[in-house]
Amino acid sequence: MTKRPFADALEKLRAVGLRPTRQRLALARLLFENGDRHLTAETLYEEAQAAEIRVSLATIYNSLHQFTEAGLLREVAVGASRTYFDTNVSDHHHFYYEDCGRLVDIAGGDVTVDCLTQAPDGTEIARVEVIIRVAGTPAA
Amino acid sequence: MTKRPFADALEKLRAVGLRPTRQRLALARLLFENGDRHLTAETLYEEAQAAEIRVSLATIYNSLHQFTEAGLLREVAVGASRTYFDTNVSDHHHFYYEDCGRLVDIAGGDVTVDCLTQAPDGTEIARVEVIIRVAGTPAA
């Protein structure tokens, strides 16, 4: 990590043109100071409460979407029950542990996808998403 | 298709041990008589109403899940807004048109996935799901 957590979060927000409010700064620190993470709005909300950060659930949702739009987060679609956000925005894929609902990154280079079928005219590929669904729970 | 739609639906339900009620038979016919389809509970409900089939939304949900558990349908996770069900249960993947929300099958053989990372001990791969997200709307 870094030794200037506050300054880093500030810079991160400024870089994408988001006004660095108290809430956004605090959430950015929770999100980005602890390496690659996968979390839901509810998870982040609980973390914020545990850290005594005063922020509403509505603001959590707002921030998650703004961060995503700004490219600081990525949405991962695993199912219809809730939305996961990934702090790792580099090109990579996921294991999804169906029994515990956990997501685990697979490094981008470790998965190769070859598709013989073209996207139709007038369209272009936005992203290729691979989810490897796993039964059972990882030891970790 | 076939020339015995009713008998086929009946057989399909019997084969998986689901009691062939009026509702399940009618839904099975809607689902399986028209080739490969991707639909949501709401979509199927509207179709049923259009076809003058008396069935409640709760029963639609029940049936979709029972059919899925029985292996007659497959759930496709594209996002958190709603659940899609696919009548094609063979090994294949999907294009997802983000602008119109449509799913299109990609034949199983047309996508190759190579993963160098193993699933952890004590777990096993249930399914590999590839979704190619496409911006724009297909001509069709």
Added chain:
DNA sequence: GTGATTGCAAATCTTTTGCACTAAA
């Protein structure tokens, strides 16, 4: 008959929205 299935309406859960209040520039 008897247990499975259905329909309805209410409940639940996640996410969004409207709007008055607060804070950043």
Added chain:
DNA sequence: TTTAGTGCAAAAGATTTGCAATCAC
């Protein structure tokens, strides 16, 4: 000051649940 951002509480949308009525066997 001026505009963007926040919190609250209500609304919305998808799905589930409880339970009495109905149906398949």
